[in-house]
Amino acid sequence: MKEAAGEANMTVVTIILIGIIVAVVTPIINSMMTSTEKKACCMNNGGTWENGGCVGASSECEE
Numbered sequence: 001m002k003e004a005a006g007e008a009n010m011t012v013v014t015i016i017l018i019g020i021i022v023a024v025v026t027p028i029i030n031s032m033m034t035s036t037e038k039k040a041c042c043m044n045n046g047g048t049w050e051n052g053g054c055v056g057a058s059s060e061c062e063e
Contacts, residue, residue, distance in 0.1 A: 038054070038061060041054075041057075041061035042054035042057050042061065045057035045058045045061065046058050
């Protein structure tokens with residue numbers, strides 16, 4: 001009976017850890033995707049990405 005309780009506790013701990021990891025990683029990935037989208041839009045419009053901004057693009061990308 002102790003082994004079954006231990007496995008149940010380990011399952012709960014695993015689920016909680018997965019939830020914490022997802023909560024931390026999701027904003028990081030969203031930020032990276034947004035940044036990549038802005039850079040790609042800038043480069044597609046003939047600009048270059050310098051110092052966190054688009055330089056020389058023919059038109060502005062929607063933000």
